[in-house]
Amino acid sequence: MEILVCVKRVPATGGRIVLTPDGQEIDTRYLGFTVSPHEECAVEEAVRIVEAQGGSSAVLTLGPVATEEQLRDAMAVGIDRAILLETDGREFDPVATAAAIVETIRAQEATHGPFDLLLFGNEAADTGDFQVGIRVAVALDRPIVTGIKSLTVLDGTIVARREAPGGGWETYELPLPAVVSVKEGLNLPRYPSVPGRLRAKRKEIERFAPAWSQAGPLKLGLRLPEEQGAQVEILGRGPNAAPAVVDLLVRIGVLAS
């Protein structure tokens, strides 16, 4: 199995988001970076499939040079090689992102042979566009299933399950090559080992510089939603607060008096 996973670098925001003064970006001066939990699961799944069935895995990202960090994180848990589509820091919209990824996949397949499986997150953590994986699949004329929480790779086909509207599960069966976008819950990703980190550090990263283009939507600026302004009422400290809590439970009707 030859597998490609696409991940996107995003800031690991904590308790609240702070914007830059011009309102164009999240102020990331005091933040670390990560990828979406969905994408962490995609990386883990690629590693597991190759461990079980052989073949090799690659990780691809489009972003500024610092995005190397996320590529090395993926290689530290067992992805074999990495491709960076380096930008000058400008945001690529989902149309441009998909176009750059498609172009790279075509070039990679021309030299390394075809990928059996392309893995994406269901949606990126920051922009949440819900479309890059689908655009790539349609451009390459490969079948896609999205939002997957369980995946079985058989000989030449995959069986994928996702949550059905209204509860329960629905199943899809696709022939390979195919595209799958996944959700967190698919698996429990492993933590990188120290030798894994060291190995990842020494690996080469293939680099390309795609041209920026714009189809939309075109970001004008970012805003924080209005605060709901809840004033917290301290019911007490420690276990002595229990009677006040139970009074509250009765008052709001979740406990019969």
Added chain:
Amino acid sequence: MSRILVFVEHTAGEAERLSLEALVLAGSLTAATGGAVEAILVGPGAAEAGIGLGVHGVRTAHVVADDRLGSYAPAAWAAAIAELIEARSPVAVIAGGSDRGNEVLAHVAARTGRPMAANVVDVSVGDPWRLTRQRWAGSLLEDAQFDADVHLLTVAPHVIPVDESAVGPVGAPAIAISPYAPTVRDRDLVGRVTGREAPDVGAISLAEAKVVVGGGRGVGSAEAFATLEELAGLLGGAVGGSRVVTSAGWRPHSDQIGQTGLRIAPDLYVACGISGAIQHIVGCKAAKRILAINTDPDSPIMGVADYAVIGDLHQVVPAITAEIRRRAAGRPPRPTMEVTRSTPPGREPG
């Protein structure tokens, strides 16, 4: 005339709530521009659901009549919508911000080579259109310019109010049901639902529970969730948690609340040992009330909670369950001083 097409999802002959939200947005746009809202419905029960849309401002419902599309097949459903775009030349196609709404519209966008904006909360029609959409699952808003001949949008869930009194076909204005047979390529049917499993019945589901007791890193271990289970049990509620507890394997991922987990809207959410990261808060902010139990009075959860107890959850939660049991049994209060002395508050979990 600026026609707007809305992709309406339905079950058992009734439109889904998120599709009604899309119809409300479409209605407000046609009110501004003139023109009509037309619906497109696919699958069993489509005509029946279509008839009920009159009260939601729909005059024409295009009902896809093709058995091959009876089972959900996003690419084929999108192909049907793409054909309808050609036939009806709408200025916009709008879907609800559900898994299927986002998926089908992304397929329409990809196959017709148009941009798409997901999780839109506000639109102003002009040249070009301007819109506001959610990022980070709604913790951040983006204002954007959206330039396209056909504007493809999905509507962020539970932002646009729906007039519930409009629900129900009684006295509905006449609606034209227009059966529609799209061209279907076999390739577009490759990705389709081939099997279903019914939901588990029995246990109170986290998504539906009136009370949710949530645990975070402060709980410290899988075993320590027993006290949260006990409290949830007494309140007829369910237990959930933060990503830290699902990543650690203390709870299954299906218990995770937040951006990449469940969105809940209980009457009460009790957040125990949870700091209140924005990705967690987007999953629980629809709760009517939040009670935080945390050792740190400055943790971000205090900024969203309505009530708080400052203290060690390993003492506070058992004290609450003991107090509930005591009152149920009609016993007098037990002095709590000894408890506080034997285990000082603020202790980190062992």
